[in-house]
Amino acid sequence: MEVIIRPTKFDAAMLAARLLAEKIRKKPASVIGLATGRTMECVYPKLVDFHRNEGLDFSLVRTFNLDEYIGLPPEDKNSYRHYMNHHLFDHVNIDLRNTFLPDGMAEDVELACAQYEEKIREVGGIDVQLLGIGRSGHIGFNESLSALKSRTRAKALTPITIEENSTLFDKPEDMPRRAITMGVGTILEAKSIILLVTGDTKADILAKAVEGPITSMVSASAIQLHEHCHVICSADAAEQLEGADYYNWIFENEPEWESYR
Ligand code: F6R
Numbered sequence: 001m002e003v004i005i006r007p008t009k010f011d012a013a014m015l016a017a018r019l020l021a022e023k024i025r026k027k028p029a030s031v032i033g034l035a036t037g038r039t040m041e042c043v044y045p046k047l048v049d050f051h052r053n054e055g056l057d058f059s060l061v062r063t064f065n066l067d068e069y070i071g072l073p074p075e076d077k078n079s080y081r082h083y084m085n086h087h088l089f090d091h092v093n094i095d096l097r098n099t100f101l102p103d104g105m106a107e108d109v110e111l112a113c114a115q116y117e118e119k120i121r122e123v124g125g126i127d128v129q130l131l132g133i134g135r136s137g138h139i140g141f142n143e144s145l146s147a148l149k150s151r152t153r154a155k156a157l158t159p160i161t162i163e164e165n166s167t168l169f170d171k172p173e174d175m176p177r178r179a180i181t182m183g184v185g186t187i188l189e190a191k192s193i194i195l196l197v198t199g200d201t202k203a204d205i206l207a208k209a210v211e212g213p214i215t216s217m218v219s220a221s222a223i224q225l226h227e228h229c230h231v232i233c234s235a236d237a238a239e240q241l242e243g244a245d246y247y248n249w250i251f252e253n254e255p256e257w258e259s260y261r
Contacts, residue, residue, distance in 0.1 A: 001224060003210060003231045003247040004257070005238040009198035012234045013042030015260060016130065016196045019230065021050045023128050023192075029060040031120075033129030033182075033190055035140075036065065036083045039198050040132060044087040051092040058094040062123055064116075066131070066140035067181040068104040070154060078169055079104065102152065102180035113152040113180060120186070129190035133197050136160045137205050137218035141181035144217045148225075150183030184222045192228035195220065200236040207240035 006012040024030050050056035074081035106112030131139045136158045143158045166172035197206045209220035223229050251257050
């Protein structure tokens with residue numbers, strides 16, 4: 001794992017977007033795992049910008065989102081399908097048929113989850129998975145005690161996640177209490193991972209995820225098991241990282257980061 005600390009949330013998002021863009025340039029038919037949420041709202045405009053101004057080509061890209069609320073149809077403005085169309089898909093040359101999210105309206109949720117896993121396998125797995133972290137320590141919607149080997153399934157959301165996300169709904173009480181999420185095991189099978197963390201409200205949970213013990217109480221700590229994982233964070237989110245000086249030294253001195261400094 002490498003931790004890269006950037007001065008602001010915009011610098012952190014820019015670095016994450018550049019790493020994703022580089023992956024797509026190297027492999028135009030990349031399979032990209034995507035996340036939603038406030039953190040990612042700084043990333044997608046950069047990808048749109050790379051598409052418009054640098055010709056970043058999404059025509060062969062396939063995407064799989066981490067999660068979707070149960071009970072929200074795609075046209076609902078709080079659904080993650082709506083979020084993705086609005087922030088990214090409507091503005092780049094991606095074929096919408098190549099964009100996948102769990103089906104929050106599925107009659108048979110278990111079957112829909114199994115089919116989602118099957119679809120990921122069919123395309124050869126995820127090349128790079130973008131992740132955010134919730135204050136509960138979740139990645140996707142893998143709340144505390146999610147098995148580290150868990151697969152795509154329905155998950156009940158914790159009070160802290162409901163508190164965080166219900167403010168985005170016109171009526172907070174309308175926020176679904178359950179979601180379909182890729183499992184921790186599904187996420188760990190991605191060939192590489194980028195965890196993006198910004199804001200001082202995430203400082204405590206980021207330190208636990210990166211420097212604390214691997215525990216299902218903090219699902220994000222499972223990324224410590226991954227061989228190709230970049231954690232990109234803003235300086236305020238990094239405030240509680242004990243190894244910050246070491247992480248900064250690597251970014252400032254290792255040749256692989258030269259073009260990103
Ligand atoms: C959303 C997702 C979540 C978010 C996390 C952080 O698809 O997978 O894990 O990344 O809840 O959300 P924000 O960025 O809104 O703090």
